[in-house]
Amino acid sequence: MALSRRAFVGTALAAAPAAAALPSLTTAAVAASPPGDVVGKITVGYQGWFACAGDGSPMNGNWWHWSQNWGQPPSPSNTAIISWPDVRDYTRTYPSAYPNLGGGGTADLFSSYDQQTIDTHFRWMQENAIDTAALQRFNPNGGEGPIRDAMVPRVRDAAERYGRKFYIMYDVTAWVNMQPETKADWVEKMRQYTASPAYARQNGKPVVGIWGLGFNEANKAWPADVCLDVVDWFKAQGVYVMGGVPTHWRRGIEDARPGYDAVWRALDMLSPWMVGRIGDIAGADNFYQNVNTPDQAWCNENGVDYQPCVLPGNLQDRDRAHGDFMWRQFYNMCRIGVQGIYISMFDEYNEGNQIAKTAENASQVPAGSGLWALDEDGTPCSSDYYLRLTGDGGRMLKGQIPLTPNRPTPTWI
Template sequence: MRIYITALLLVAACGALSCSKGGNNGPSGGSGTGPGTTDTTTKVVWPSPAGDVVGKVTVGYQGWFACVGDGSPINLWWHWSTDWGKSPSPATSGIKSWPDVNDYTNIFPTAFANLGNGKPASLFSSYSEQSVDVQFSWMQQYSIDVAALQRFNPSGIEGPVRDSMAAKVRRAAEKYNRKFYIMYDVSGWTNMQSEIKADWTNKMKTYTGSSAYAKQNNKPVVCIWGFGFNDENHTWTSSVCIDVINWFKSQGCYVIGGVPTHWRDQTSDSRFGYLDVYKAFNMLSPWMVGRIGKVSESDNFLVQVNQPDLAFCKANGIDYQPCILPGDLQEHQRAHGDFMWRQFYNMTKLGCQGLYISMYDEYNEGNQIAKTAATAADVPAGAGFVTLDEDGTACSSDYYLRLTRDGGKMFKQLLTLTATRPTAPIE
């Protein structure tokens, strides 16, 4: 699980700032320059031309849930339970949101009480081929372009499952004509500098031969999430980080950085002295989970953070892929889609190069867009899970997938730029 400094960040970035709205630069770019055009002031070709990530909507794909009896090498309640050896229950639950599992044929009963509708409280396993197939079929159905497959330290107990997930994702992406790329989350990875290179060389590089592997500027895409974060899980020196980035570039890769929110100022969640690390990436995707939770904060970030971020990226020839958050459902942030739509609107108006949805299947933190329990009838009785109708507005279980579809259309100029959400909560 990623470690966040939420309270500190919200105070530093939001609390003391005004919530005025940003200027209207149009969806084609903050300066009015289109993909691949030359900025005659800086003599830098910016942004990169449209490809598999530039001009596209990417979702962060955890793929990290397992169940006892699912046939996986781990054979534990991986990420569903706080005690992986015990069946999920109100006492051991590791999730904040309950998934809608109606489309899965391979599900596993838990120790939760039955759902409000009387059905057993069962969960899916990401290890199941059918689960991956279903989730990628949703990506196709709802026009999601790319899945960034999270890959944590593969040397530990989870390694064999991670390896299997890469193969399953490749097959599903090829089947449903979606793109995917490897996104290394280096949090807590002690021997990262040498092991990430070995992992790419010996295991992950082979996936770039797939027709579904994302390419940008004719180069395979790799993302590294975690360089520069100011905590004990990300302690590498700037020289180590730059070495790893440059090594991936030497392998012919287009390298995305999942970086701290305040990377440019190098304050709060960012270590100081890492600006050269951030400038070494081909694309920057600053983390946003826990930083904003309502529409006004999105407007504030547009002015105070996103606009200067994009200006810096333009001046340095770096593509910009900000996060879009559906909101923490359990914390009542979603406002039946208005919170997420405002971010689509703001980031499209800003003219960023790509969008990164945080996340696709992150039921642990409650910020998933994949199908989610819509009403009290769809969650275990008495377990306290918040459902999509929490503010009195009925929403279908696929609502945030549909919202992502429409936000992506607006970003690609297939829908008119509009601050008014066009997506109905119930279709």
Template sequence: MVAGCRIAYGTASSAPQVSASDDVVGRITVGYQGWFARIGDGAPINAWWHWAPDSQKAPSPTNKGIKSWPDVRECSRTYPTDFPNLNGVEKAALFSSYDQQAVDTHFAWMRDNNIDAATVQRFNPYGSEGPTRAVMAQKVRQAAEATGRKFYIMYDASDWTSMQSQIKDDWTSKMKAHTASGAYALQNGKPVVCIWGFGFNDNQRPFAPAPCLDIINWFKNQGCYVIGGTPTHWCKGEGDSRPGFSDVYHAFDMISPWMVGRIGSTAQSDEFFANVNTPDQPDCDAHGIDYQPCVMPGDLQERHRAHSDFMWRQFYNMVRVGAQGIHISMFDEYNEGNQIAKSAESSAQVPAGSGIWALGEDGTSCSFDYYLQPTGDGGRVLKRQIALTATRPTRPRV
């Protein structure tokens, strides 16, 4: 992408000049965790992975790792838990991401709602989770190929002390092979890789600028288009950003600032639009960098969603700021309650006494697939297929 290559949207904004071969610019990408498993499902990790804090015991009201309850009616294989029955009497069961059918189903939901691409979340693959994550990358590849979706690797640098050497080895020995797939995302003709976590001002990501810059340049020398999952306040180098990382941020081909936990209302979205996103875009333009801000459905358990008004306000603001792409955080993040994947739509579909809110928590009845629909509509606005409007076009239930 060449800096300044934009198409005007009315008088208030601009838009990416999109080629039919672009898989990130002008597209909607969702973060796909794919990190749920169950003892005995065949996954090498052999645990209730991410479903329960004590992963050697079944999920229960006292061993609960999730904030939202998934809708599993389209999963051919589910696993009973120690939660009470759902309020609607059915047994409380969960899916495993290790079942190919579950991943295929999730990618079919993406296809049916015009979601273009998904990131494969890849944490430190040299620990106990490594073998399972390697298989999950292959399962995502198979699902993307079957549904006509694109996928790419998103490395998460969190708690990865030997990252500088190991990330290069992992790409060369394992993940690069996936770029041979016709479903692997390309931008400007280059395979896409995202590295999330450089510059964050916390103990999980204590890296200095030099090793971060080394990694970015190494991937670019491998012929990759490199996205940076950066702190929210990367542009000013304050708040959640360490100082002295400007050269690191400006080395990326695309910047995707993190937003989870930063806002929870339409008013806060407007505040960030004015004070954060609006300064971000011209800085990216000046350095020839594409801008891919996050859009979130909101933490369901914290009751942020307002039957999608919160999510739609973010779409409205990010399109009018001129973003080149949008990253949805996240597709299947049932742990933080920020999922757009199909979920319990009413109290009858959550375990009795669990305290978990369903999609209709604010009194507006929402269908179980509702948050997939405004995601698709947001993509149509980004692509100029429907008009930009401050009022969401999606109804909670059809």
């Protein structure tokens, strides 16, 4: 079964009405750190977790993360995705068991294991001024370990080739022995990649992400002292630690366990999860007022860099409003003065929150599949639209274009 970050919705806040007049911080946010490879930059979460039969990967013919039953090709009755990728830029693809596309042609998919796939993704990042990719690393000590290990040098090579940065983000979801095993994995396997000029650094230190601390979920049940030990250990290794934390970390309610304040203060950068929390502009504005603004104030007071998530919206839930939803988040975060932005995610076709190239219309989606394309609300959007939108959001973050609530990115070029 594919691991997925649960879409936990905070009921009390989600039900609150958006304020008519939204506050801004009265003083400009003071970054704990100067610009580097994550501060002042756009980072994308990069799953890199799709395999196909025939790709030669260590998954031995399994359709990793494309299917529910990995041993069988994806089809309408055996699928793990809710969005369909545009695969026209890939030189190697693999036929699924989905019906042919609405416009004709086989319903082919890509393998993340193929170097050409990763190169294509990092070329898209380069073309759209996306700075850094956080390579997700789930527990590598089981059957998926060989392919997770194999992905890292491939990502490094693509980052070097296209002038992007990358870093390792440990997603500790369901990783029972994460306390000793993340440390061993770093020393024995991952630390070597910091020698690459493409490995992200902040404040002169290599960046490591640890995602999943303090969540009020059964598969993330480590007490605060365990989480603090892991953060402190990595910092003692000379690492800049980015923590992926619950939405309501500061108050210790809903998706967050209470009593983790020492963990939050120990982090160099703090990035609250947002997928499943908002789905429209009113929700984004409500979070801007009630969550993001006080989060930034806490981080300013405690010398922690703040890197909130921005998401395009679940395409299958028809959240995207042809980019207006995502742009509102960029605008809200930039007027707070955040230290960086984390895009959730680059290639998350499983939860429909991907910015990577996606089917434009019904002619590019398997016939009868029920999957929406980017024109779901009647507005034509090019397959690279959310990449371009992210690039413009990054330019606003960096002060290269003026702060504006009006989306500057055309949906089609």
